[in-house]
Amino acid sequence: MKILTRLWALLLQRCPVCLQGKVFNSLFGMYKNCPHCGVLFDRETGYYLNAMFFAYTIGFLIMIPTAIYLVIRDVSIAFFSVAIIIEIVLLWPLIFRYSRLLWLHIDQMMDPRTPPLSDKKQP
Ligand SMILES: [Zn+2]
Incomplete structure (x- = not known):
């Protein structure tokens, strides 16, 4: 059940620690x-470098059905290239966001951290 809560938080682009706060503004x-919860998202310098690998993977996976369709339609290599580039550019905001979110949540599962104590969140 906990994994479903995390997946839901990931889908809604929420904090990897409290699963409630927004990540993007x-x-x-x-x-x-x-x-x-006040947790610092950027743990260290270059922290989001690993998200780049998720971006490559997500972009590749998104590209596969389009590539298969275009190959079946036997389009020219120029049209194929332009179509793939347009698709990736249009979907880049989603790829960017979910690659970072995936990295944040996977990092939280591998190396859990707790939210910092904050006076304003105390009852
Ligand atoms: Zn949080």
Whole structure:
């Protein structure tokens, strides 16, 4: 059941620690700290470098059905390339967000951390 809660939080783009606070404050902008629990998202310099591998993987997986369809339609290599580039560029906001979210949640599962104590969140 806990994994379903985490998957739901991932889908809704929520904090990997409290599973409630929003991670993004604009299309490509992230909060520095979770607005709900206050945990710092960026653990260290270069922290999101690993998210790049998720972005490559997600982009590749998204590209496969389109590539298969275009190969079956026997389009030219130029059309194929342009179609794939347009698809990836249009979906880039989703790829960017979910690659970072995947990394945040997987990192939280591998190396759990607790939210910092905050006076404003105390009852
Ligand atoms: Zn949080």
